[in-house]
Amino acid sequence: MADHLLQVDDLTVKFGGLTAVNRFDISVQRGTIHALIGPNGAGKSTTFNCISRFYQPTTGRILLDGADVTNMPASTMARLGVARTFQNLELFGELTVFENVMIGAHVHAGGTWRNALSARPAGVVEHVEHLLERTGLTPYRNTSARNLDFGHQKLLELARALAIRPRLLLLDEPAAGLRNREIAALDALLTDLCRREGITILLVEHVMQLVMAISDRVTVLNFGTKIAEGTPEEVRNDPSVIEAYLGQEMAHA
Amino acid sequence: MRDKTAAVLPRSEADLPGLSARSSVPLGRVALLALAVATLALLPFAVTGYVLYIANLLLVFVVLCLGLHLVIGESGQFALAHAAFYGIGIYTSGLAGNAFGWPFPLSMLLAGLVAGAVGVVIGAVALRMRDIYLALATFAFGEAMQWVFLNWDQVTGGPNGLRISPARLGAFEILSDRQAYPVVVVMTVLMLLLTILISRSRLGRSFRAVRESEVAAMAMGIPVRRAKITAFGLSAFFAGVAGSMFATFSTYIHPDSLGFQTTILVLTMIVVGGLGSIAGAVGGAIVFGLISEFLRQTPSYQEIIYGLILIGFMMYAPRGLFAFIRDKVGGGTRG
Numbered sequence: 001m002a003d004h005l006l007q008v009d010d011l012t013v014k015f016g017g018l019t020a021v022n023r024f025d026i027s028v029q030r031g032t033i034h035a036l037i038g039p040n041g042a043g044k045s046t047t048f049n050c051i052s053r054f055y056q057p058t059t060g061r062i063l064l065d066g067a068d069v070t071n072m073p074a075s076t077m078a079r080l081g082v083a084r085t086f087q088n089l090e091l092f093g094e095l096t097v098f099e100n101v102m103i104g105a106h107v108h109a110g111g112t113w114r115n116a117l118s119a120r121p122a123g124v125v126e127h128v129e130h131l132l133e134r135t136g137l138t139p140y141r142n143t144s145a146r147n148l149d150f151g152h153q154k155l156l157e158l159a160r161a162l163a164i165r166p167r168l169l170l171l172d173e174p175a176a177g178l179r180n181r182e183i184a185a186l187d188a189l190l191t192d193l194c195r196r197e198g199i200t201i202l203l204v205e206h207v208m209q210l211v212m213a214i215s216d217r218v219t220v221l222n223f224g225t226k227i228a229e230g231t232p233e234e235v236r237n238d239p240s241v242i243e244a245y246l247g248q249e250m251a252h253a
Numbered sequence: 254m255r256d257k258t259a260a261v262l263p264r265s266e267a268d269l270p271g272l273s274a275r276s277s278v279p280l281g282r283v284a285l286l287a288l289a290v291a292t293l294a295l296l297p298f299a300v301t302g303y304v305l306y307i308a309n310l311l312l313v314f315v316v317l318c319l320g321l322h323l324v325i326g327e328s329g330q331f332a333l334a335h336a337a338f339y340g341i342g343i344y345t346s347g348l349a350g351n352a353f354g355w356p357f358p359l360s361m362l363l364a365g366l367v368a369g370a371v372g373v374v375i376g377a378v379a380l381r382m383r384d385i386y387l388a389l390a391t392f393a394f395g396e397a398m399q400w401v402f403l404n405w406d407q408v409t410g411g412p413n414g415l416r417i418s419p420a421r422l423g424a425f426e427i428l429s430d431r432q433a434y435p436v437v438v439v440m441t442v443l444m445l446l447l448t449i450l451i452s453r454s455r456l457g458r459s460f461r462a463v464r465e466s467e468v469a470a471m472a473m474g475i476p477v478r479r480a481k482i483t484a485f486g487l488s489a490f491f492a493g494v495a496g497s498m499f500a501t502f503s504t505y506i507h508p509d510s511l512g513f514q515t516t517i518l519v520l521t522m523i524v525v526g527g528l529g530s531i532a533g534a535v536g537g538a539i540v541f542g543l544i545s546e547f548l549r550q551t552p553s554y555q556e557i558i559y560g561l562i563l564i565g566f567m568m569y570a571p572r573g574l575f576a577f578i579r580d581k582v583g584g585g586t587r588g
Contacts, residue, residue: 052472078474092465103462107474109455119453
């Protein structure tokens with residue numbers, strides 16, 4: 001078992017002439033919450049999409065629990081225990097809340113023919129119901145995903161990702177667009193997932209309130225390059241970070 | 254039928270009467286199922302051979318619609334080569350009977366498998382594209398197949414068409430529509446049950462996931478391309494079986510009836526019934542099949558009327574006839 005659940009070495013992503021990410025490294029310790037922050041266009045989402053295997057890096061290596069996954073197709077990552085959410089919600093809009101989370105459990109709904117053919121595979125339905133309960137979505141289980149309000153849609157994406165039973169949870173701006181009360185609930189939920197269930201979380205986030213409250217470590221990216229890394233305290237006081245990014249945020253706060 | 258939850262259920266939920274996983278099956282649905290069973294069982298005693306011919310043909314279209322439902326309704330892939338696979342099914346089972354005297358259950362299976370196999374090969378190529386490009390690529394394949402049917406004289410009889418010898422099983426021969434009817438009914442029910450099974454299973458969920466969001470499906474561990482090819486192959490299999498059903502009660506096939514207008518007819522049926530719902534596919538085939546039977550009196554206007562119906566539904570009832578009626582009757586229970 002490698003010390004770091006996720007390790008990214010020397011990652012570079014070029015789109016034509018533009019270098020979106022430049023020789024970036026990150027190591028995510030098992031059982032921690034690690035935030036990736038930076039101003040708009042810093043390359044956070046690009047990095048994130050490489051790790052979840054939606055983009056192919058130009059150079060570099062991605063190791064999951066010591067195993068090289070740099071050339072894995074995106075659809076195998078769920079089976080390896082990597083779940084992700086999307087910045088601009090990618091729900092199965094016409095389908096019910098329940099069915100959305102059931103599809104999240106896709107990799108666990110096989111095994112036997114009986115289970116694969118069943119509308120309610122054994123062991124899976126119970127877990128799905130549990131996740132709905134936990135995210136407060138039970139009252140909406142038969143509602144079409146697209147008829148939910150934004151906050152509940154965000155929660156549904158999270159519940160669906162959790163149905164994968166991930167080791168590593170990749171969250172792309174989970175707090176964006178949420179109200180303060182909802183952010184507080186998300187804060188509690190993510191902390192609980194990490195501390196009690198040992199799910200390692202890597203999140204890209206702009207909402208500093210959340211990042212500073214829950215992260216064990218923070219990595220700061222600017223113009224595709226890592227400019228700082230450390231505890232939330234260290235990063236908050238780092239002059240280059242204040243200059244690049246937090247300075248503006250603090251001024252507004 | 255004024256069931257409030259039914260209006261909120263997704264149009265993809267495959268809860269046909271009596272087969273729902275939940276215990277509380279709405280009374281209206283049980284009644285509808287009973288009516289359908291009674292009609293199918295009693296029909297041969299009440300009507301002439303010609304009406305049974307129409308019934309057989311309608312049931313063939315039900316199976317065609319179920320097949321197109323799998324690829325378009327469930328998986329959201331606009332594949333427009335259904336008539337080609339239907340034709341492959343007809344010629345395969347016809348030739349297996351003509352040339353080798355195969356018993357019809359075997360030639361039916363062969364027809365489905367050959368069409369399905371061609372579907373997988375074509376799908377593997379065509380499904381690299383999506384939307385309008387996929388529609389065009391599959392349309393082109395459909396046209397090419399019709400050309401093959403028309404010009405491969407030694408096998409298909411070319412423009413002279415193909416005489417299909419009577420379907421047989423041992424000493425038993427199917428010589429009339431009345432004799433073919435039970436076979437056609439049993440096959441339709443089997444294919445309907447198979448559709449429900451697929452739709453409710455893990456495979457059906459992965460089809461709907463692909464339809465709704467390919468990127469999300471990928472993130473959930475669904476191999477998107479494989480799911481699309483599977484849906485396309487299954488759809489072709491269904492069309493092939495439908496073709497072999499046609500061959501049990503038909504004595505002749507001509508390539509003219511295997512062109513794009515047949516694909517459009519099946520597409521219109523599932524749109525009229527309501528895209529994405531199995532009940533819609535079945536209901537659409539029957540309702541629209543009956544309409545087109547009446548339109549037979551005025552063949553010159555037939556295509557125009559089809560077109561108008563299709564446009565009308567897309568504009569005013571995109572979720573299909575049955576959802577449209579339910580919404581009107583139910584008084585807009587959808588939130």
